Every structure is written in structure tokens, then in C-alpha cells.
Amino acid sequence: MSDDITDIGEDVVGVLAAQIEAHFAMGMDHLKAVVASDPAANPYVTDIVKWHGLLLDAQSALDRAEDDLLAALETQPSEVDDPTMGLAHRVNAAVTARDGRALVVRWLLDPDAPGKTDLAAERLARLRSRTGPAVPTSPARRTAGVPAPAVARAGRALR
Structure with missing residues (x-):
């Protein structure tokens, strides 16, 4: 693979890793260790x-695809x-995957990114703070002496 192509991929991953490290004032290895010890402690750090990691995987897949094509x-x-x-298409798909993951990392790092400060973001934040489901996930139990609702009886009669 040509050095110019390799450098571009490494630059994307390297620049984002440097931004993450600067944002949290610690190295990636330390961040990974923090997340591994308690992933639920800080969902923001866990997401990043x-x-x-997904970006690194995508870059590795792109490197392999480029090597195969060359x-x-x-x-x-x-x-x-x-x-x-087909190999050329695989390279294109790998570039798209890598770039998409890079965009997600950039979006996660940007506190003013679109979608983070609007009403939908506030609703999402409220949903994330819940510990259980918003609605019951199983039907309520009916005691033997309680008849089924009229709607249920009418639905059975139509069958």
C-alpha cells in the first residue's frame, strides 16, 4: 500500500485519538481501563x-481491503x-464505514453538535436516566374472579 494512503487513515484515527485524550486529559489506554472497570459509571466516556474502538476496527478492515486490492x-x-x-467496492465500503465512525466520534466530542442541545436531546437525556422500562413489559395478571374487558370479549366474538 502506498505510504500516502496509509498516512491518511492513520491521521484520521490519530487526530481523533489526540482529540479524545485532550478532551479527557488522559491517554486512551487509561480511558479504556476506566470504562472496562465500570462501563455504567459514565455513559458518555463509555460511548466515546x-x-x-469501532473506528480502529474499521481502519483495520480498510487497511486489509486496500492491501488486497493492491x-x-x-x-x-x-x-x-x-x-x-469487487475488491475496489470493498475498499469503498470500508472507507465509508471508517468515515462514518469517525463522524460519530467527532459528534460525541462536540458539546454543541446538532442534536445535543435541542428538545429531542433533552428528551433523550431524560429517557437515559430511567432505570427500568417506561411501560410494563408484561401484561397485568388477572385474578380468576375478574371478567375480561368488554373489548376483549367482543374481539373474541368476531373470530
Whole structure:
């Protein structure tokens, strides 16, 4: 793989890692250890560490896809065959995945990002603070002496 292409990917991951480290004033290894010890302690840090890990995975997949494509191109005559085009599409998909994950990390780091300060963000924050489901997840138990509601009886009669 050419050094220029490799450097771009490493720059994306490296720049974001540096931003995360500056934001929390600690290294990625320490952040990962903090999250591993108690993931529920700070969901914000847990989300950033999780998405940074996904970004690293995506960058590794992109590196492998680029290596496979370059190896195939070295053996190709002037025209590219279908399997090699498939590898090119795999590279494009890997770039998209890596860039998407990088955008998520950037969004998580930006306190003024769209969607973080509006009404929907406030509602989401309230939902996250709940410890259980918003509504019961199982139907209420009926005692033997209580008849079924009229709506339920009417629905059974229609069958």
C-alpha cells in the first residue's frame, strides 16, 4: 500500500485519538481501563471509548481491503476483472464505514453538535436516566374472579 494512503487513515484515527485524550486529559489506554472497570459509571466516556474502538476496527478492515486490492491490481493486465472490481467496492465500503465512525466520534466530542442541545436531546437525556422500562413489559395478571374487558370479549366474538 502506498505510504500516502496509509498516512491518511492513520491521521484520521490519530487526530481523533489526540482529540479524545485532550478532551479527557488522559491517554486512551487509561480511558479504556476506566470504562472496562465500570462501563455504567459514565455513559458518555463509555460511548466515546466504544466508538473509538469501532473506528480502529474499521481502519483495520480498510487497511486489509486496500492491501488486497493492491495485490490484485499488481497481477491484472490493463483491464480490471470483476473480482478486482469487487475488491475496489470493498475498499469503498470500508472507507465509508471508517468515515462514518469517525463522524460519530467527532459528534460525541462536540458539546454543541446538532442534536445535543435541542428538545429531542433533552428528551433523550431524560429517557437515559430511567432505570427500568417506561411501560410494563408484561401484561397485568388477572385474578380468576375478574371478567375480561368488554373489548376483549367482543374481539373474541368476531373470530
